[in-house]
Amino acid sequence: MIPPARRLIALCFLGAALTACGTARQEHPASSPASPATGSPAPSRAPVLAPGPGGLTPVFEHGPRTRGKTVAFTFDADMTADQGPRAASGERFDNPGLIRALRELKVPATVFMTGSWAEQYPAEARDLGRDPRFEVANHSWSHYAFTADCYGLPTVDAGRMRADVERAYASLRAAGVPHPMPYFRFPGGCYDQRALRALSGLGVTAVQWDVVSGDAFATDADAVARQVLDGVRPGSVVVLHCTRSAAPTTEQVVRTVVPELRGRGYRFVKVSELIGETGTGR
Incomplete structure (x- = not known):
């Protein structure tokens, strides 16, 4: 979860090394030989x-910025x-109303789910995982940070990072x-070279974003909607949350933003x- 007073900016100090990562593509192999099937x-x-x-x-x-007006909404299922x-x-870390809104609006989305969330809400996790409108990806098991000083999150030791993702x-x-x-999405979006090295060989792509919605802990849905609408560009990845107690405005934001972006010619x-389109032009 991203605190409201600070906008998360992806750590870019890896410079040219990470830029090179974004220009080539491969298909994910049938399984990862370095880790057990589960x-x-x-x-x-x-x-x-x-x-x-x-x-x-x-x-x-x-x-890519030059291949049409596409945008991906991503939702972090944090716990x-x-x-x-x-x-x-009784605190709710899920948001059924948001999922219902996405289905009503026919918006495909990628949900980055922590293992602890899936264990708390197995029926909802299964429902999302079997709905072709959604794809479910990894947000760690513990939602502990993979770097120090990451918005107050507890940290996972470097030697346990890989195991946390596998779990x-x-x-x-x-x-x-x-x-x-x-x-895989790093908790808090915080990563460094040590974290990237720890997950090497798992066959995962770390997914960040270029539009911070600001929905975490927000109470003004209109302000969040404006921030999304002001930030989206062709090819954008928007980070939102589906944790009702800590992101209570997200359903309304989606209901506001989706028709506006479609009116601007965007496809979700x-x-x-x-x-899949990356590597053919940015």
Whole structure:
């Protein structure tokens, strides 16, 4: 979850190394030989970016700017490992109304789901995972940060990063998600070279964004909608949240923004479509 007072900016200090990652594409292999089947991305032909220099996990921020007005809405299903008692006491980390709105508006989307969220809401995870309108991807198991000083999140040790991602894939499958995608979003969007190296060989593409919605902890839906509408460009990836207690305006934002963007000529796609187009022009 991204605190409201700060806008998350992707860490770009890797410079040319990460830029190189965004210019090549490969198909995800049937399985990851480095990890057990339950802890690997889905056996599929989903497009992924080629590894960066030295085999670093590649990072994707947006699709091509010159191939039509496409935009991908992504939703983080956040639940940090130590928030179980809060969920048990009635706090809602899901948002059925938002999912209903996406279906009513016929908006495809990519949901980055933590393993702990899938374990808390297995029926909803299974429902999303089996609906062809959505694709479910990995947001870690614990929602602990993969770097220090990441918006107050607890941190996961470097030696446990890979295992945390693998555990999330296992939790998604256990909840009934048949084909979790080979995409990973760092908790808080925080990563560095050590984190990218820790996940090397898993076959995942790290997915960031170029439009911060500002929906986390927001109470003014109109302000969030304006921020999205002002930021979207062809090929954009928008980060939103489907955690009702901490992002209560998101359903209304979606109902406002979707018809406006369609009126501007935009077509909504999943992240996989944007990644599939990457490498043929930016």
